[in-house]
Amino acid sequence: MADEPLVLGIETSCDETGVGIVRGTTLLADAVASSVDEHARFGGVVPEVASRAHLEAMVPTIERALKDAGVSARDLDGIAVTAGPGLAGALLVGVSAAKAYAYALGKPLYGVNHLASHICVDQLEHGPLPEPTMALLVSGGHSSLLLSSDITSDVRPLGATIDDAAGEAFDKIARVLNLGFPGGPVIDRYAKEGDPEAIAFPRGLTGPRDPAYDFSFSGLKTAVARWIEAKRAAGEEVPVRDVSASFQEAVVDVLTRKAVRACRDEGVDHLMIGGGVAANSRLRALAQERCEAAGIRLRVPRPKLCTDNGAMVAALGAEMVARNRAASSWDLSADSSLPVTDPHVPGNHDHVHEVSKENLYS
Amino acid sequence: MLLLALDTATPAVTVALHDGTAVIASSSQVDARRHGELLLPAVDRVLAEAGVKLDAVTAIAVGVGPGPYTGLRVGLMTADTFGLALGVPVHGLCTLDALAYAADIGSGPFVVATDARRKEVYWATYADSRTRLTEPAVDRPADIAGKVAGLPAVGAGALLYPDTFPAVHEPEHVSAAALASLAAERLAAGEELPAPRPLYLRRPDAQVPRNYKVVTPK
Numbered sequence A: 001m002a003d004e005p006l007v008l009g010i011e012t013s014c015d016e017t018g019v020g021i022v023r024g025t026t027l028l029a030d031a032v033a034s035s036v037d038e039h040a041r042f043g044g045v046v047p048e049v050a051s052r053a054h055l056e057a058m059v060p061t062i063e064r065a066l067k068d069a070g071v072s073a074r075d076l077d078g079i080a081v082t083a084g085p086g087l088a089g090a091l092l093v094g095v096s097a098a099k100a101y102a103y104a105l106g107k108p109l110y111g112v113n114h115l116a117s118h119i120c121v122d123q124l125e126h127g128p129l130p131e132p133t134m135a136l137l138v139s140g141g142h143s144s145l146l147l148s149s150d151i152t153s154d155v156r157p158l159g160a161t162i163d164d165a166a167g168e169a170f171d172k173i174a175r176v177l178n179l180g181f182p183g184g185p186v187i188d189r190y191a192k193e194g195d196p197e198a199i200a201f202p203r204g205l206t207g208p209r210d211p212a213y214d215f216s217f218s219g220l221k222t223a224v225a226r227w228i229e230a231k232r233a234a235g236e237e238v239p240v241r242d243v244s245a246s247f248q249e250a251v252v253d254v255l256t257r258k259a260v261r262a263c264r265d266e267g268v269d270h271l272m273i274g275g276g277v278a279a280n281s282r283l284r285a286l287a288q289e290r291c292e293a294a295g296i297r298l299r300v301p302r303p304k305l306c307t308d309n310g311a312m313v314a315a316l317g318a319e320m321v322a323r324n325r326a327a328s329s330w331d332l333s334a335d336s337s338l339p340v341t342d343p344h345v346p347g348n349h350d351h352v353h354e355v356s357k358e359n360l361y362s
Numbered sequence B: 001m002l003l004l005a006l007d008t009a010t011p012a013v014t015v016a017l018h019d020g021t022a023v024i025a026s027s028s029q030v031d032a033r034r035h036g037e038l039l040l041p042a043v044d045r046v047l048a049e050a051g052v053k054l055d056a057v058t059a060i061a062v063g064v065g066p067g068p069y070t071g072l073r074v075g076l077m078t079a080d081t082f083g084l085a086l087g088v089p090v091h092g093l094c095t096l097d098a099l100a101y102a103a104d105i106g107s108g109p110f111v112v113a114t115d116a117r118r119k120e121v122y123w124a125t126y127a128d129s130r131t132r133l134t135e136p137a138v139d140r141p142a143d144i145a146g147k148v149a150g151l152p153a154v155g156a157g158a159l160l161y162p163d164t165f166p167a168v169h170e171p172e173h174v175s176a177a178a179l180a181s182l183a184a185e186r187l188a189a190g191e192e193l194p195a196p197r198p199l200y201l202r203r204p205d206a207q208v209p210r211n212y213k214v215v216t217p218k
Ligand SMILES: [Zn+2]
Pocket: A114, A118, A139, A141, A275, A276, A307, A308
Protein backbone atom coordinates (compact mmCIF):
# COMPACT_ATOMS: atom_id res chain seq x y z
CA MET A 1 0.00 0.00 0.00
CA ALA A 2 1.50 3.32 -1.07
CA ASP A 3 0.23 5.22 1.96
CA GLU A 4 2.15 3.03 4.39
CA PRO A 5 5.23 4.74 5.83
CA LEU A 6 8.46 4.37 3.83
CA VAL A 7 11.31 4.23 6.33
CA LEU A 8 15.08 3.70 6.12
CA GLY A 9 16.70 2.07 9.15
CA ILE A 10 20.37 2.11 10.22
CA GLU A 11 21.91 -0.46 12.56
CA THR A 12 25.49 -0.31 13.93
CA SER A 13 25.23 -1.68 17.46
CA CYS A 14 27.84 -4.39 16.93
CA ASP A 15 29.80 -5.59 13.92
CA GLU A 16 27.19 -5.37 11.14
CA THR A 17 26.61 -2.14 9.24
CA GLY A 18 22.95 -2.60 8.32
CA VAL A 19 20.73 -0.37 6.21
CA GLY A 20 17.20 -1.54 5.50
CA ILE A 21 14.19 0.01 3.82
CA VAL A 22 10.60 -0.99 4.48
CA ARG A 23 7.17 0.21 3.47
CA GLY A 24 4.92 -0.51 6.44
CA THR A 25 5.42 -4.23 7.04
CA THR A 26 6.88 -4.90 3.59
CA LEU A 27 10.63 -5.43 3.23
CA LEU A 28 12.11 -3.50 0.29
CA ALA A 29 15.85 -3.69 0.99
CA ASP A 30 18.18 -5.27 3.53
CA ALA A 31 21.79 -4.24 2.85
CA VAL A 32 24.40 -5.46 5.31
CA ALA A 33 28.18 -5.00 5.39
CA SER A 34 29.84 -7.13 8.03
CA SER A 35 33.27 -6.75 9.61
CA VAL A 36 33.02 -10.25 11.13
CA ASP A 37 36.06 -11.52 9.22
CA GLU A 38 38.22 -8.78 10.73
CA HIS A 39 37.25 -9.94 14.23
CA ALA A 40 37.68 -13.68 13.64
CA ARG A 41 41.36 -13.82 14.61
CA PHE A 42 40.57 -12.15 17.94
CA GLY A 43 37.81 -14.63 18.80
CA GLY A 44 35.29 -11.88 19.41
CA VAL A 45 34.15 -8.47 18.30
CA VAL A 46 36.81 -5.77 18.77
CA PRO A 47 34.86 -2.53 19.29
CA GLU A 48 37.36 -0.19 17.64
CA VAL A 49 37.67 -2.46 14.59
CA ALA A 50 33.86 -2.52 14.30
CA SER A 51 33.57 1.27 14.62
CA ARG A 52 36.19 1.89 11.94
CA ALA A 53 34.42 -0.52 9.61
CA HIS A 54 31.03 1.18 10.19
CA LEU A 55 32.44 4.56 9.13
CA GLU A 56 33.84 3.13 5.89
CA ALA A 57 30.79 1.02 5.04
CA MET A 58 27.96 3.44 5.86
CA VAL A 59 27.59 5.55 2.71
CA PRO A 60 28.01 2.64 0.26
CA THR A 61 25.52 0.57 2.28
CA ILE A 62 22.91 3.36 2.25
CA GLU A 63 23.40 3.72 -1.50
CA ARG A 64 23.01 -0.03 -2.00
CA ALA A 65 19.82 -0.16 0.07
CA LEU A 66 18.23 2.69 -1.90
CA LYS A 67 19.18 1.01 -5.18
CA ASP A 68 17.86 -2.40 -4.04
CA ALA A 69 14.58 -0.85 -2.87
CA GLY A 70 14.24 1.22 -6.04
CA VAL A 71 13.18 4.28 -4.06
CA SER A 72 14.46 7.82 -3.86
CA ALA A 73 15.70 9.22 -0.54
CA ARG A 74 13.34 12.17 -1.07
CA ASP A 75 10.33 9.85 -0.80
CA LEU A 76 11.25 8.51 2.66
CA ASP A 77 8.87 9.30 5.51
CA GLY A 78 11.47 8.89 8.21
CA ILE A 79 14.93 7.70 9.21
CA ALA A 80 15.26 5.21 12.07
CA VAL A 81 18.45 4.26 13.85
CA THR A 82 19.51 1.97 16.66
CA ALA A 83 20.12 4.33 19.61
CA GLY A 84 21.05 1.41 21.92
CA PRO A 85 21.84 -0.87 23.56
CA GLY A 86 25.15 -1.91 22.01
CA LEU A 87 28.80 -0.92 21.71
CA ALA A 88 28.98 2.81 22.47
CA GLY A 89 31.46 3.79 19.77
CA ALA A 90 29.79 1.63 17.13
CA LEU A 91 26.32 2.97 17.93
CA LEU A 92 27.60 6.53 17.66
CA VAL A 93 28.65 6.05 14.02
CA GLY A 94 25.13 4.98 13.06
CA VAL A 95 23.46 7.68 15.12
CA SER A 96 25.70 10.33 13.53
CA ALA A 97 24.86 9.09 10.05
CA ALA A 98 21.13 8.86 10.73
CA LYS A 99 20.97 12.34 12.21
CA ALA A 100 22.88 13.88 9.32
CA TYR A 101 20.78 12.01 6.76
CA ALA A 102 17.45 12.90 8.36
CA TYR A 103 18.47 16.52 8.83
CA ALA A 104 19.75 16.92 5.27
CA LEU A 105 16.61 15.33 3.80
CA GLY A 106 14.24 17.17 6.13
CA LYS A 107 12.79 13.91 7.50
CA PRO A 108 11.87 12.95 11.07
CA LEU A 109 14.45 10.92 13.02
CA TYR A 110 13.54 7.93 15.21
CA GLY A 111 16.14 6.61 17.64
CA VAL A 112 14.91 3.09 18.45
CA ASN A 113 15.78 0.19 20.73
CA HIS A 114 17.82 -2.65 19.27
CA LEU A 115 15.94 -5.35 21.18
CA ALA A 116 12.48 -4.06 20.24
CA SER A 117 13.71 -3.99 16.62
CA HIS A 118 14.65 -7.67 16.84
CA ILE A 119 11.02 -8.40 17.75
CA CYS A 120 9.42 -6.01 15.27
CA VAL A 121 11.34 -7.45 12.31
CA ASP A 122 8.99 -10.43 12.33
CA GLN A 123 6.30 -8.15 10.89
CA LEU A 124 8.25 -8.23 7.62
CA GLU A 125 7.98 -12.03 7.57
CA HIS A 126 4.66 -12.93 9.18
CA GLY A 127 2.62 -9.71 9.14
CA PRO A 128 1.55 -7.52 12.07
CA LEU A 129 2.66 -8.74 15.49
CA PRO A 130 -0.07 -10.28 17.64
CA GLU A 131 -0.67 -8.23 20.76
CA PRO A 132 0.58 -9.36 23.14
CA THR A 133 3.62 -11.20 21.76
CA MET A 134 6.11 -13.21 23.78
CA ALA A 135 9.63 -12.84 22.41
CA LEU A 136 12.74 -14.90 23.06
CA LEU A 137 15.78 -12.91 21.92
CA VAL A 138 18.99 -14.89 21.72
CA SER A 139 22.28 -13.74 20.22
CA GLY A 140 25.90 -13.05 21.07
CA GLY A 141 24.75 -9.97 22.95
CA HIS A 142 21.40 -10.88 24.43
CA SER A 143 19.32 -13.67 25.91
CA SER A 144 15.99 -12.31 27.08
CA LEU A 145 12.35 -13.15 27.41
CA LEU A 146 10.24 -10.10 26.62
CA LEU A 147 6.51 -9.55 26.63
CA SER A 148 5.13 -6.77 24.44
CA SER A 149 1.56 -5.55 24.11
CA ASP A 150 2.60 -2.71 21.74
CA ILE A 151 6.08 -2.81 20.24
CA THR A 152 6.25 1.01 20.05
CA SER A 153 5.44 1.66 23.69
CA ASP A 154 5.31 -1.40 25.93
CA VAL A 155 8.09 -3.97 26.18
CA ARG A 156 8.33 -5.77 29.50
CA PRO A 157 11.37 -7.88 30.44
CA LEU A 158 10.40 -11.17 32.07
CA GLY A 159 13.85 -12.65 32.26
CA ALA A 160 17.39 -12.37 30.94
CA THR A 161 20.75 -14.05 31.24
CA ILE A 162 22.50 -13.45 34.54
CA ASP A 163 25.93 -14.06 33.01
CA ASP A 164 26.82 -14.97 29.41
CA ALA A 165 24.54 -14.51 26.42
CA ALA A 166 23.60 -17.75 24.63
CA GLY A 167 25.58 -16.80 21.51
CA GLU A 168 28.59 -16.01 23.65
CA ALA A 169 28.52 -19.54 25.05
CA PHE A 170 28.54 -20.89 21.47
CA ASP A 171 31.55 -18.68 20.64
CA LYS A 172 33.46 -19.76 23.73
CA ILE A 173 32.86 -23.47 23.26
CA ALA A 174 33.82 -23.15 19.59
CA ARG A 175 37.06 -21.55 20.75
CA VAL A 176 37.76 -24.40 23.19
CA LEU A 177 37.12 -26.87 20.34
CA ASN A 178 39.31 -24.79 17.96
CA LEU A 179 36.42 -24.31 15.55
CA GLY A 180 36.90 -20.56 14.98
CA PHE A 181 34.63 -17.53 15.33
CA PRO A 182 31.68 -17.06 15.27
CA GLY A 183 30.83 -20.33 16.96
CA GLY A 184 27.10 -20.68 16.33
CA PRO A 185 26.99 -21.88 12.72
CA VAL A 186 29.92 -24.30 13.03
CA ILE A 187 28.62 -25.93 16.22
CA ASP A 188 25.19 -26.26 14.61
CA ARG A 189 26.86 -28.06 11.69
CA TYR A 190 28.88 -30.50 13.81
CA ALA A 191 25.91 -31.10 16.13
CA LYS A 192 23.86 -32.45 13.23
CA GLU A 193 26.20 -35.45 13.11
CA GLY A 194 26.44 -35.90 16.87
CA ASP A 195 24.36 -37.41 19.66
CA PRO A 196 22.63 -34.76 21.79
CA GLU A 197 22.33 -37.24 24.65
CA ALA A 198 25.93 -38.46 24.55
CA ILE A 199 27.02 -36.23 27.43
CA ALA A 200 24.71 -34.92 30.18
CA PHE A 201 25.69 -31.26 30.46
CA PRO A 202 23.98 -29.12 33.14
CA ARG A 203 20.82 -27.08 32.51
CA GLY A 204 21.40 -23.72 34.21
CA LEU A 205 18.78 -22.14 36.50
CA THR A 206 16.23 -24.93 36.09
CA GLY A 207 15.87 -25.91 39.74
CA PRO A 208 12.54 -25.43 41.54
CA ARG A 209 13.83 -22.41 43.48
CA ASP A 210 15.59 -20.75 40.50
CA PRO A 211 14.10 -17.69 38.79
CA ALA A 212 11.62 -19.06 36.25
CA TYR A 213 12.60 -16.91 33.28
CA ASP A 214 16.25 -16.01 33.83
CA PHE A 215 19.08 -17.80 32.04
CA SER A 216 22.61 -18.76 32.97
CA PHE A 217 25.13 -20.22 30.52
CA SER A 218 28.35 -19.63 32.43
CA GLY A 219 28.18 -22.88 34.42
CA LEU A 220 27.41 -24.85 31.26
CA LYS A 221 30.31 -23.24 29.47
CA THR A 222 32.67 -24.19 32.30
CA ALA A 223 31.32 -27.74 32.48
CA VAL A 224 31.82 -28.28 28.75
CA ALA A 225 35.32 -26.78 28.82
CA ARG A 226 36.28 -29.01 31.80
CA TRP A 227 34.91 -32.09 30.10
CA ILE A 228 36.97 -31.33 26.96
CA GLU A 229 40.11 -30.60 28.97
CA ALA A 230 39.72 -33.85 30.91
CA LYS A 231 39.55 -35.79 27.65
CA ARG A 232 42.63 -34.04 26.35
CA ALA A 233 44.50 -34.60 29.63
CA ALA A 234 43.71 -38.30 29.40
CA GLY A 235 45.17 -38.33 25.90
CA GLU A 236 41.82 -39.23 24.37
CA GLU A 237 40.34 -37.76 21.22
CA VAL A 238 37.60 -35.17 21.85
CA PRO A 239 34.37 -36.27 20.12
CA VAL A 240 33.66 -32.85 18.59
CA ARG A 241 30.30 -33.89 17.11
CA ASP A 242 28.91 -35.35 20.32
CA VAL A 243 30.21 -32.44 22.41
CA SER A 244 28.66 -29.95 19.99
CA ALA A 245 25.33 -31.77 19.95
CA SER A 246 25.16 -32.24 23.73
CA PHE A 247 26.22 -28.66 24.48
CA GLN A 248 23.77 -27.25 21.94
CA GLU A 249 20.98 -29.42 23.32
CA ALA A 250 21.61 -28.09 26.84
CA VAL A 251 21.31 -24.49 25.57
CA VAL A 252 18.19 -24.89 23.43
CA ASP A 253 16.47 -27.15 25.96
CA VAL A 254 16.59 -24.40 28.60
CA LEU A 255 15.71 -21.62 26.15
CA THR A 256 12.63 -23.33 24.75
CA ARG A 257 11.48 -24.76 28.08
CA LYS A 258 11.48 -21.31 29.72
CA ALA A 259 9.94 -19.56 26.72
CA VAL A 260 7.03 -22.01 26.54
CA ARG A 261 6.54 -21.76 30.29
CA ALA A 262 6.42 -17.95 30.06
CA CYS A 263 3.76 -18.17 27.34
CA ARG A 264 1.68 -20.55 29.45
CA ASP A 265 2.04 -18.48 32.63
CA GLU A 266 1.12 -15.25 30.88
CA GLY A 267 -1.63 -16.75 28.72
CA VAL A 268 0.11 -15.75 25.49
CA ASP A 269 -0.47 -17.94 22.45
CA HIS A 270 2.30 -16.54 20.21
CA LEU A 271 6.04 -16.91 20.62
CA MET A 272 8.54 -15.15 18.40
CA ILE A 273 12.24 -15.99 18.45
CA GLY A 274 14.80 -13.49 17.21
CA GLY A 275 18.52 -12.72 17.38
CA GLY A 276 21.42 -14.50 15.71
CA VAL A 277 21.00 -17.74 17.68
CA ALA A 278 17.48 -18.03 16.23
CA ALA A 279 19.27 -19.23 13.09
CA ASN A 280 20.25 -22.38 15.02
CA SER A 281 18.50 -25.34 13.40
CA ARG A 282 18.04 -27.32 16.62
CA LEU A 283 16.56 -24.30 18.44
CA ARG A 284 14.03 -23.87 15.63
CA ALA A 285 13.12 -27.56 15.58
CA LEU A 286 12.76 -27.97 19.34
CA ALA A 287 10.81 -24.71 19.69
CA GLN A 288 8.45 -25.89 16.95
CA GLU A 289 7.94 -29.23 18.65
CA ARG A 290 7.30 -27.77 22.11
CA CYS A 291 5.10 -24.92 20.87
CA GLU A 292 2.94 -27.35 18.92
CA ALA A 293 2.54 -29.52 22.00
CA ALA A 294 1.53 -26.46 24.05
CA GLY A 295 -0.83 -24.99 21.44
CA ILE A 296 1.40 -21.96 20.87
CA ARG A 297 1.98 -20.44 17.43
CA LEU A 298 5.70 -20.02 16.75
CA ARG A 299 7.01 -17.15 14.63
CA VAL A 300 10.67 -17.17 13.66
CA PRO A 301 11.90 -14.88 10.88
CA ARG A 302 14.27 -16.21 8.23
CA PRO A 303 17.90 -16.32 9.51
CA LYS A 304 19.02 -13.17 7.66
CA LEU A 305 16.36 -11.15 9.49
CA CYS A 306 17.28 -12.74 12.85
CA THR A 307 20.87 -11.52 12.83
CA ASP A 308 21.54 -7.79 13.24
CA ASN A 309 20.33 -5.83 10.20
CA GLY A 310 18.92 -2.47 9.18
CA ALA A 311 15.53 -3.83 8.08
CA MET A 312 14.57 -4.56 11.68
CA VAL A 313 15.31 -0.96 12.62
CA ALA A 314 13.32 0.29 9.65
CA ALA A 315 10.44 -2.04 10.61
CA LEU A 316 10.23 -0.53 14.09
CA GLY A 317 10.68 2.98 12.68
CA ALA A 318 7.76 2.41 10.31
CA GLU A 319 5.65 1.30 13.26
CA MET A 320 6.64 4.49 15.13
CA VAL A 321 5.48 6.57 12.14
CA ALA A 322 2.28 4.56 11.74
CA ARG A 323 1.42 4.99 15.41
CA ASN A 324 2.33 8.69 15.50
CA ARG A 325 5.09 8.31 18.06
CA ALA A 326 7.17 11.42 18.77
CA ALA A 327 10.33 11.77 16.68
CA SER A 328 13.74 12.07 18.33
CA SER A 329 15.53 15.41 18.61
CA TRP A 330 18.80 16.43 16.95
CA ASP A 331 20.73 15.96 20.17
CA LEU A 332 19.85 12.24 20.22
CA SER A 333 22.76 10.35 21.77
CA ALA A 334 23.92 6.79 21.48
CA ASP A 335 23.05 5.00 24.72
CA SER A 336 25.04 1.80 25.15
CA SER A 337 22.74 0.67 27.97
CA LEU A 338 19.37 1.88 26.69
CA PRO A 339 16.81 -0.02 28.79
CA VAL A 340 14.70 -2.58 26.95
CA THR A 341 11.64 -0.84 28.39
CA ASP A 342 12.33 2.20 26.13
CA PRO A 343 11.33 1.07 22.61
CA HIS A 344 12.38 4.46 21.29
CA VAL A 345 13.96 7.72 22.42
CA PRO A 346 11.40 10.48 21.86
CA GLY A 347 12.53 14.10 21.62
CA ASN A 348 10.40 15.62 24.36
CA HIS A 349 11.82 13.72 27.30
CA ASP A 350 9.27 13.20 30.00
CA HIS A 351 11.91 11.46 32.06
CA VAL A 352 15.39 12.60 32.97
CA HIS A 353 17.79 10.73 30.77
CA GLU A 354 20.99 9.90 32.53
CA VAL A 355 24.01 11.16 30.63
CA SER A 356 26.23 8.27 29.64
CA LYS A 357 28.90 7.61 32.22
CA GLU A 358 31.25 6.50 29.54
CA ASN A 359 33.54 8.93 27.86
CA LEU A 360 32.55 8.69 24.22
CA TYR A 361 35.55 10.72 23.20
CA SER A 362 38.22 8.15 23.88
CA MET B 1 30.20 29.10 -2.96
CA LEU B 2 28.80 28.14 0.41
CA LEU B 3 31.14 25.91 2.39
CA LEU B 4 30.12 24.12 5.58
CA ALA B 5 33.10 23.20 7.78
CA LEU B 6 33.14 20.99 10.84
CA ASP B 7 35.70 19.41 13.13
CA THR B 8 35.27 16.97 16.02
CA ALA B 9 38.80 15.55 16.17
CA THR B 10 39.64 17.23 19.47
CA PRO B 11 37.56 18.23 22.52
CA ALA B 12 36.16 21.10 20.41
CA VAL B 13 32.89 20.59 18.54
CA THR B 14 33.14 23.31 15.95
CA VAL B 15 31.07 24.35 12.91
CA ALA B 16 31.40 27.25 10.47
CA LEU B 17 29.86 28.52 7.25
CA HIS B 18 32.03 30.29 4.65
CA ASP B 19 30.62 32.10 1.60
CA GLY B 20 33.84 32.13 -0.41
CA THR B 21 34.86 35.52 0.91
CA ALA B 22 34.51 35.23 4.65
CA VAL B 23 33.14 33.17 7.51
CA ILE B 24 29.49 34.20 7.91
CA ALA B 25 28.56 32.14 10.99
CA SER B 26 30.28 29.80 13.42
CA SER B 27 29.91 27.88 16.66
CA SER B 28 32.50 26.28 18.94
CA GLN B 29 31.94 24.29 22.10
CA VAL B 30 34.56 22.43 24.10
CA ASP B 31 33.16 19.25 25.62
CA ALA B 32 35.10 16.03 25.17
CA ARG B 33 32.19 13.80 26.13
CA ARG B 34 29.28 14.91 23.97
CA HIS B 35 30.40 15.28 20.35
CA GLY B 36 27.53 13.11 19.16
CA GLU B 37 24.90 15.18 20.92
CA LEU B 38 26.33 18.62 20.20
CA LEU B 39 27.26 18.52 16.52
CA LEU B 40 23.88 18.47 14.74
CA PRO B 41 22.31 21.18 16.94
CA ALA B 42 25.44 23.28 16.28
CA VAL B 43 25.04 22.85 12.52
CA ASP B 44 21.39 23.83 12.87
CA ARG B 45 22.31 26.96 14.87
CA VAL B 46 25.01 28.06 12.44
CA LEU B 47 22.70 27.69 9.44
CA ALA B 48 19.95 29.62 11.25
CA GLU B 49 22.36 32.37 12.18
CA ALA B 50 23.33 32.74 8.53
CA GLY B 51 19.69 32.48 7.44
CA VAL B 52 20.28 29.58 5.03
CA LYS B 53 19.14 26.00 4.73
CA LEU B 54 21.52 23.07 4.52
CA ASP B 55 20.62 22.42 0.88
CA ALA B 56 22.16 25.77 -0.08
CA VAL B 57 25.59 24.38 0.90
CA THR B 58 27.78 23.64 -2.12
CA ALA B 59 30.72 21.89 -0.43
CA ILE B 60 31.73 20.44 2.91
CA ALA B 61 35.10 20.49 4.65
CA VAL B 62 35.80 18.27 7.63
CA GLY B 63 38.75 17.87 9.96
CA VAL B 64 40.20 14.39 9.50
CA GLY B 65 42.24 14.48 12.68
CA PRO B 66 44.46 13.08 13.95
CA GLY B 67 42.30 12.77 17.03
CA PRO B 68 40.79 10.31 19.47
CA TYR B 69 38.66 8.04 17.33
CA THR B 70 35.19 8.08 18.76
CA GLY B 71 34.83 11.85 18.61
CA LEU B 72 36.66 12.11 15.31
CA ARG B 73 34.20 9.74 13.62
CA VAL B 74 31.19 11.88 14.59
CA GLY B 75 32.36 14.72 12.34
CA LEU B 76 33.52 12.45 9.52
CA MET B 77 30.31 10.39 9.48
CA THR B 78 28.21 13.55 9.55
CA ALA B 79 30.18 15.11 6.69
CA ASP B 80 30.07 11.89 4.63
CA THR B 81 26.31 11.60 5.04
CA PHE B 82 25.63 15.28 4.32
CA GLY B 83 27.65 14.83 1.15
CA LEU B 84 25.57 11.80 0.16
CA ALA B 85 22.23 13.48 0.86
CA LEU B 86 23.10 16.82 -0.76
CA GLY B 87 25.19 15.47 -3.63
CA VAL B 88 28.03 17.90 -2.87
CA PRO B 89 31.79 17.25 -2.55
CA VAL B 90 33.26 16.50 0.89
CA HIS B 91 36.87 17.58 1.48
CA GLY B 92 39.17 16.44 4.26
CA LEU B 93 41.68 18.70 5.98
CA CYS B 94 44.23 17.85 8.63
CA THR B 95 43.00 19.22 11.95
CA LEU B 96 46.56 20.27 12.85
CA ASP B 97 46.70 22.34 9.64
CA ALA B 98 43.63 24.29 10.75
CA LEU B 99 45.26 24.99 14.10
CA ALA B 100 48.44 26.12 12.34
CA TYR B 101 46.43 28.38 10.04
CA ALA B 102 45.00 30.18 13.08
CA ALA B 103 48.32 30.25 14.95
CA ASP B 104 49.14 33.53 16.59
CA ILE B 105 52.82 33.32 15.74
CA GLY B 106 54.58 35.95 13.63
CA SER B 107 56.66 33.74 11.38
CA GLY B 108 57.66 30.11 11.63
CA PRO B 109 58.84 27.56 12.16
CA PHE B 110 56.61 26.23 14.91
CA VAL B 111 54.96 23.06 16.16
CA VAL B 112 51.26 22.18 16.61
CA ALA B 113 50.31 19.61 19.26
CA THR B 114 46.94 18.25 20.36
CA ASP B 115 46.13 15.84 23.19
CA ALA B 116 46.31 12.19 22.08
CA ARG B 117 45.60 10.83 25.59
CA ARG B 118 47.75 8.00 26.99
CA LYS B 119 50.46 10.58 27.76
CA GLU B 120 51.01 11.22 24.05
CA VAL B 121 50.43 14.11 21.62
CA TYR B 122 49.44 14.33 17.98
CA TRP B 123 51.90 16.75 16.40
CA ALA B 124 53.44 18.19 13.28
CA THR B 125 55.89 21.01 12.53
CA TYR B 126 55.20 23.99 10.25
CA ALA B 127 57.39 26.43 8.30
CA ASP B 128 54.56 28.97 8.46
CA SER B 129 50.81 28.96 8.99
CA ARG B 130 50.17 27.40 5.59
CA THR B 131 53.13 25.04 5.19
CA ARG B 132 53.45 21.78 7.07
CA LEU B 133 56.97 20.33 7.25
CA THR B 134 56.31 16.88 8.74
CA GLU B 135 53.63 14.22 8.54
CA PRO B 136 51.22 14.20 11.51
CA ALA B 137 52.49 11.77 14.14
CA VAL B 138 51.64 10.50 17.61
CA ASP B 139 54.42 10.37 20.21
CA ARG B 140 55.32 10.82 23.85
CA PRO B 141 56.39 14.44 24.36
CA ALA B 142 59.72 13.44 25.90
CA ASP B 143 60.57 11.36 22.82
CA ILE B 144 60.21 14.34 20.45
CA ALA B 145 61.76 16.98 22.73
CA GLY B 146 64.87 17.08 20.56
CA LYS B 147 62.89 17.56 17.34
CA VAL B 148 60.81 20.44 18.66
CA ALA B 149 63.45 22.11 20.87
CA GLY B 150 63.38 25.88 20.50
CA LEU B 151 60.16 25.92 18.48
CA PRO B 152 57.16 27.88 19.71
CA ALA B 153 54.05 25.71 19.97
CA VAL B 154 50.28 25.90 19.46
CA GLY B 155 47.47 23.73 20.81
CA ALA B 156 46.06 22.08 23.91
CA GLY B 157 48.54 19.21 23.59
CA ALA B 158 51.42 21.63 24.00
CA LEU B 159 49.85 23.21 27.10
CA LEU B 160 49.81 19.81 28.79
CA TYR B 161 53.56 19.27 28.53
CA PRO B 162 55.46 22.47 29.40
CA ASP B 163 58.75 20.58 29.70
CA THR B 164 58.66 19.77 26.00
CA PHE B 165 56.73 22.87 24.87
CA PRO B 166 57.83 25.83 27.06
CA ALA B 167 56.51 28.57 24.72
CA VAL B 168 52.83 28.07 23.86
CA HIS B 169 50.78 30.47 21.72
CA GLU B 170 47.07 30.84 20.97
CA PRO B 171 44.77 29.26 20.00
CA GLU B 172 44.31 26.36 22.36
CA HIS B 173 41.56 24.71 20.29
CA VAL B 174 40.88 24.28 16.60
CA SER B 175 38.03 26.28 15.08
CA ALA B 176 35.94 25.35 12.08
CA ALA B 177 36.22 29.01 11.06
CA ALA B 178 39.95 28.51 10.50
CA LEU B 179 39.32 25.16 8.82
CA ALA B 180 36.75 26.79 6.49
CA SER B 181 39.05 29.71 5.63
CA LEU B 182 41.94 27.37 4.88
CA ALA B 183 39.74 25.13 2.74
CA ALA B 184 38.26 28.11 0.88
CA GLU B 185 41.74 29.50 0.22
CA ARG B 186 43.05 26.20 -1.10
CA LEU B 187 39.98 25.56 -3.24
CA ALA B 188 40.18 29.11 -4.69
CA ALA B 189 43.81 28.40 -5.60
CA GLY B 190 42.64 25.36 -7.55
CA GLU B 191 44.15 22.87 -5.14
CA GLU B 192 42.65 19.43 -4.81
CA LEU B 193 41.87 18.65 -1.19
CA PRO B 194 42.26 15.14 0.24
CA ALA B 195 39.38 12.70 0.71
CA PRO B 196 37.62 12.86 4.09
CA ARG B 197 39.26 9.75 5.58
CA PRO B 198 40.30 9.58 9.25
CA LEU B 199 43.90 9.95 10.43
CA TYR B 200 43.91 7.45 13.29
CA LEU B 201 47.71 7.03 13.45
CA ARG B 202 47.28 4.15 15.88
CA ARG B 203 46.14 0.62 15.27
CA PRO B 204 42.97 -0.39 17.08
CA ASP B 205 43.38 -1.98 20.50
CA ALA B 206 42.83 -5.51 19.36
CA GLN B 207 41.45 -6.79 22.59
CA VAL B 208 38.06 -8.34 23.00
CA PRO B 209 36.68 -6.87 26.19
CA ARG B 210 35.32 -9.23 28.81
CA ASN B 211 31.64 -9.82 28.26
CA TYR B 212 31.83 -8.25 24.83
CA LYS B 213 28.46 -7.76 23.20
CA VAL B 214 26.62 -8.19 26.50
CA VAL B 215 24.10 -5.43 26.13
CA THR B 216 20.96 -6.63 27.81
CA PRO B 217 20.37 -4.75 31.04
CA LYS B 218 20.47 -7.07 34.01
ZN1 LIG C 1 21.10 -8.00 18.10
